[in-house]
Amino acid sequence: MRVIIVDDNDYIRSLLEYLLQQAHHEIVGQAATGQQALELCASAQPDLITLDMSLPDMTGFEVLPKLHANHPHLKILVITGNNSEHLRDEIFELGATALILKPFDLKSLREAINSLSQEGEDASS
């Protein structure tokens, strides 16, 4: 899949880039702010975006519904350090397609993305 990585942290972006490439996905852009994420999605037309919920200019709660509204077919994988069940419910209500917790590894990333791919196949069949 064509992927945009959104996280303000250099370490996380580098790690995600490496792991996603290991899983044979194409990184078409990286963003460190919510505004950059919205602009990149409009120009790069990714299949998937990985989204951190804490960004310097706006929270994921502001970015997520905008992404979902502007790009209804975009798969949004939220990656968060917060393991609250309450938060998880809110995140899915706002339009996330999947969620994994930090720290993540190749296995958890692959499983999350595979579930998104399977969802797409089920929908089109």
Add this chain to the structure above:
Amino acid sequence: MSLTEDERALLTRYLQQGVGSSTERLAAMSQTEWGVNFSGTQEMSAVRVLAWFSQNRQEHICVKFSSTSDVPLEFMIFFSDTSASAIVDAVTAPHKEQLKEVADLLFSTIGEVSNILAQNVLACLSDAYDTTIILTVPEVSRGAKAALLGESLELYDGRKDALFLANVQLHSEKIAAETSMVIIVNETSLRNLFKSKS
């Protein structure tokens, strides 16, 4: 300070629960087992904490988060330079080669480790009280411990805010790191939160 004994005990419990549950996630980051020990959690005056911190003149790294949601608070984690470097080495070891090009890896990684610790604590509160507490991105800075804390106390109001200090040891196979956690929380908001489910 006007938090009741029960209120202080509740916040302490969530702090310890949240940090305790971080060990599994820290272990996943570094692919080694971690342990956590609390050597004390108490409500203190800012003056007393500053005096205590000023006794330690070593360079420290402070990671600070704020929340402006229904429960306004500041959450600060202090690591000595040595502890921070040891934690970062442990956590980045599994992907050392891939992370070589990351600018300022120490600050990035310690920010992310602190994010997991802080988010775990707030997740306990969120789930207990069905509330959403959103943290800002971590602000990471280096300096003398008391000076770092002093900078963060600009908005502190002793008439309205409670300050908690916790000393936490994080240890794994290769490291033993001591951290100090300072939480400043608006008393009224916290009290209202605790009452919301009583």
